[in-house]
Amino acid sequence: MNAFRFSPLRRAVCAAALALTLPAAMAWTDKPVRMLVPAPAGGTMDVVARIVADQLAADIGQPVVVENKPGAGGAIAVQAMLAAPPDGHTIMMTASNILTEIPHVMKTAFDPLRDVKPVTAIARATMVMVGAPTVPAKDVKGVVAWVKANPGKVSFASYSTGTSSHYAGMILNQKAGLDMQHVPFAGSPPALAQLMGGQVPLMFDGMATSKKMIEAGKIQAFGVAGKKRSPHLPNVPTMAEQGYPDLDFSNWVGIIVASSVPPALVQKINAAVDKSAASPKVRDRLLGAGFDAGGDETAEQMAQSLRADFERNAAIVKAFDIKLNQ
Known part of the structure; x- marks a missing residue:
């Protein structure tokens, strides 16, 4: 499984730090956690959510309930997350494109660059x-x-x-x-x-x-x-290799929370999810589900890539005059 390593050095450092401060990290919550998913059961993000939720529940000793809220291009799930108390008991598993695509063609009640906060990336979808x-x-x-x-x-x-x-x-x-x-x-x-x-x-x-x-x-x-060949299809060249470098569409899949969640609490959620994502069982299941290596982005890098993709997609929508009813 060497082709699917979630930044081993970063994960090892996080796991070691977590082990040293286990009581503090696990004090993130003593109640069940809602993990919202902006897609129906069986979809790509739902698969990741259920794989991670199983391990996370075992690690924190509390139920992690996956709650599917599809519709409106992900806006229904995001709005449910923003409406919940900012106490860390409601988190969301999403692909970054939910925040960088649909808001350009559908009016939403949230600002994806201001109202949400990336916590940790788990994998990449190509x-x-x-x-x-x-x-x-x-x-x-x-x-x-x-x-x-x-x-x-x-x-x-x-x-x-x-x-x-x-x-x-x-x-x-x-x-x-x-x-x-x-x-x-x-x-x-x-x-x-x-x-x-x-x-x-x-x-x-x-x-x-x-x-x-x-x-x-x-x-x-x-x-x-994507930027490089996928370990799932090693013999299939990239679009760039075939003369189309502009066709580069991959995104991180990970956890986000409302921007109102306190930074100290975000750090605890980050540590706990990173520990779960480092589990060999989780890595193997994600590989089998078709995801690529990922999880090495910091929260700051996730936010930067979110902004870059948001701006690129805005330019694409304008250039092709894309509207929702097309």
């Missing part, structure tokens, strides 16, 4: 360009040639308008001179079902939801939309 088994191509160059040979006939799916799945297809259209039509779905599962059936031939999807279908030969993988 996107991959996938296609129906019937697409007559083996790489991005082949896909581009096929789309150009069929003007006006090829579409691409996304798991929702205004998400990186949508952005990536629009950017490929622009950079490669294509005319693919966007077909949005309400999540990855229904989009992937149409992809497998060939009704929509192409899509940019999260590795965690596409991995098993790729391995089973139900869909094809053409390129990884």
